[in-house]
Amino acid sequence: MSDIVSPEKNLFLSVNNERDHDMICKVSRALSVPDRVKILKCLLLRPKNLSELSQELDIPLSSVSRHVDALAEAQLIFVNYQPGLKGHTKYCSQMVLSYTVSLDVPRLEESPAREYSVEMPVGLFSHCHIKAPCGMTGKEDKIGAFDDPRTFFLPERIEAECIWFDSGFISYNFPSPLPTEKLSASELSISFEVCSETIYYNNQWPSDITVFINDVEVATFTSPGDFGGRRGKFTPEHWPVTSTQFGILKKITVTAHGVFIDNCYVHDHVKIHDLRLADGNAIKLTIGIKEDAVHRGGINLFGKNFGDYPQAIVLTLK
Incomplete structure (x- = not known):
């Protein structure tokens, strides 16, 4: 690049x-x-x-x-x-x-915005409640048994580069900024590569995916499909080309003005202060499929060594 x-x-x-x-x-x-x-x-x-x-x-x-x-x-x-x-x-x-x-010249007196960023491996989740079909695979080989939720509690899950499940939720705890960071956040964003989940792949398989931050429902977006048909840019060779290969990069942002998806304004029902970021030692991110979702099409989450984008789940505070 x-x-x-x-x-x-x-x-x-x-x-x-x-x-x-x-x-x-x-x-x-x-x-x-x-x-x-x-x-x-x-x-x-x-x-x-x-x-x-x-x-x-x-x-x-x-x-x-x-x-x-x-x-x-x-x-x-x-x-x-x-x-x-x-x-x-x-x-x-x-x-x-x-x-x-x-079209401007740099103003030396202006200090850049402070930023705090953490990248979380997709396998380093803190809690999950999921239903089969489900599974995990790593950079070198699959992890545990497919379609058995117990696999998600194996210690080897930390090596996962792609995880998938049909319904339910998965949560990650991101560390809050240390006091030495001296950061008063006015914006939080989460970015991750994601797609729907079905057998093999289906580029026309919508799924409504919901994101919660600190147990506050922030936004729901629709993944248009479970993408395949060609190998993902970073998908390992051991993974069959007949299965899911890549996703789309989604970015969810919360500011004082409301919620944005991929930099497009969505609503103002939730604002940055509603997330109570300073109340705990961790920032909890939950991603999943709601029981009443219109399109219950499953979910694939990709790590930095799988799919089209070399990143895991990234949280950024400004």
């Missing part, structure tokens, strides 16, 4: 930096064509090949190929090749979540 793209997949450029000028022009040209903007929208939920983009947007395949090349040159999308029935197929996926061009 380019050094102008942050680990959080934010592209930041500044007119004050002459080294950024060429990339500013490339990105601006890439975004100046409406069909290219439509392609970016098509890639929000999952990676797609050129034929899928051509069919969805009713654009000739040759035009899609040119547009994709321009977007890739501007570092707005990833392009890779996967073996298919007729040779290799070009797949496109989202590279950045936001694009910022600064």
